[in-house]
Amino acid sequence: MVETVVKINQLQKKFGKVEALKNITFNVYKGEVFGFIGPNGAGKSTTIRTLLGILRASGGSATIFGQDVWHDAVAIHSRLAYVPGDVYLWPNLTGGEVIDLFLKLNHQEHSDKTDELIEQFELDPTKKSRTYSKGNRQKVALIAAFSTDADLYIFDEPTSGLDPLNEEIFQKRVLELKQAGKSILLSSHILSEVERMCDRIGIIRQGEIIETGSLEEMRHLTRTVIQVQTKDSLSDIAQLEGVHDVKTDTAKQNKVSFAVDSDQIGIVMEVLATKVILSLQSTPPTLEDLFLRYYNNDSQEVNDNAQ
Numbered sequence: 001m002v003e004t005v006v007k008i009n010q011l012q013k014k015f016g017k018v019e020a021l022k023n024i025t026f027n028v029y030k031g032e033v034f035g036f037i038g039p040n041g042a043g044k045s046t047t048i049r050t051l052l053g054i055l056r057a058s059g060g061s062a063t064i065f066g067q068d069v070w071h072d073a074v075a076i077h078s079r080l081a082y083v084p085g086d087v088y089l090w091p092n093l094t095g096g097e098v099i100d101l102f103l104k105l106n107h108q109e110h111s112d113k114t115d116e117l118i119e120q121f122e123l124d125p126t127k128k129s130r131t132y133s134k135g136n137r138q139k140v141a142l143i144a145a146f147s148t149d150a151d152l153y154i155f156d157e158p159t160s161g162l163d164p165l166n167e168e169i170f171q172k173r174v175l176e177l178k179q180a181g182k183s184i185l186l187s188s189h190i191l192s193e194v195e196r197m198c199d200r201i202g203i204i205r206q207g208e209i210i211e212t213g214s215l216e217e218m219r220h221l222t223r224t225v226i227q228v229q230t231k232d233s234l235s236d237i238a239q240l241e242g243v244h245d246v247k248t249d250t251a252k253q254n255k256v257s258f259a260v261d262s263d264q265i266g267i268v269m270e271v272l273a274t275k276v277i278l279s280l281q282s283t284p285p286t287l288e289d290l291f292l293r294y295y296n297n298d299s300q301e302v303n304d305n306a307q
């Protein structure tokens with residue numbers, strides 16, 4: 001049976017009248033990378049800070065390793081590494097000193113791996129923290145986290161300040177952790193990052209999880225765009241179930257483009273196969289389309305399609 005590392009059930013958080021989290025429910029299982037995606041202000045950081053015991057939930061429950069995130073925070077933290085999106089460091093300590101301090105606070109030691117990470121991320125550890133750029137501050141926290149032997153790694157938009165080369169190093173390191181059976185919760189805005197690394201994702205909007213599943217499952221909610229030119233008339237296509245946005249080429253009557261729900265492609269292709277096809281092009285759904293549909297207040301429609 002798969003071990004549940006993070007279990008969040010109907011979590012709520014109010015800041016005065018602001019309902020930052022209305023209903024957050026999802027699990028993170030052992031050995032998986034879970035991507036937590038949503039627009040600015042959706043509640044990602046609030047969820048993560050509640051998991052870390054920094055904020056106290058207003059309702060619902062959350063456990064990590066089967067322990068309550070608020071009451072058992074100390075025990076949980078001994079098995080957890082965390083990197084926030086905005087990293088604040090002690091300005092008068094050097095990067096190297098901060099890394100060692102982070103490690104010490106987590107009951108870890110500076111190891112060969114730490115040196116390897118410093119080299120790989122190309123951080124100059126002798127500089128005072130106050131001179132570091134945002135990306136360098138993030139590297140300090142990432143190096144400390146990756147050289148920590150933990151069971152759960154939580155990253156809150158950890159690559160927002162990293163250049164593409166360092167982002168790639170980050171992704172490789174996360175996949176290494178996964179291969180070692182660790183669990184990773186990662187919030188991100190970068191779709192390619194999520195696509196490459198995450199086994200499952202949860203989409204959060206306005207304090208609610210509106211979809212959870214694997215990328216494959218989510219792709220079923222999207223539409224493929226088909227452009228086709230035939231000898232015969234294509235007037236029957238628009239009547240088929242699951243076909244949307246039919247556009248006829250103004251110059252060529254038997255050339256149309258349309259979007260089709262993923263679960264109806266087979267039927268549409270059967271109809272097309274009865275015709276003499278001159279050209280056919282299909283554009284697969286991208287994650288971007290899916291997210292834009294969610295972000296653009298379309299969630300109801302997407303959810304309806306899923307049922």
Ligand SMILES: Nc1ncnc2c1ncn2[C@@H]1O[C@H](COP(=O)(O)OP(=O)(O)OP(=O)(O)O)[C@@H](O)[C@H]1O
Nearest residue numbers: 015018019020038039040041042043044045046047
């Ligand atoms: N300490 C606080 N006091 C009052 N409101 C807060 C506080 N922290 C967060 N909020 C509100 O809670 C909501 C969720 O914020 P949160 O920082 O969790 O979003 P996010 O998904 O992490 O966004 P981003 O992608 O910009 O990091 C926002 O409306 C925010 O204004």
Ligand SMILES: [Mg+2]
Nearest residue numbers: 044045046085
């Ligand atoms: Mg945030």
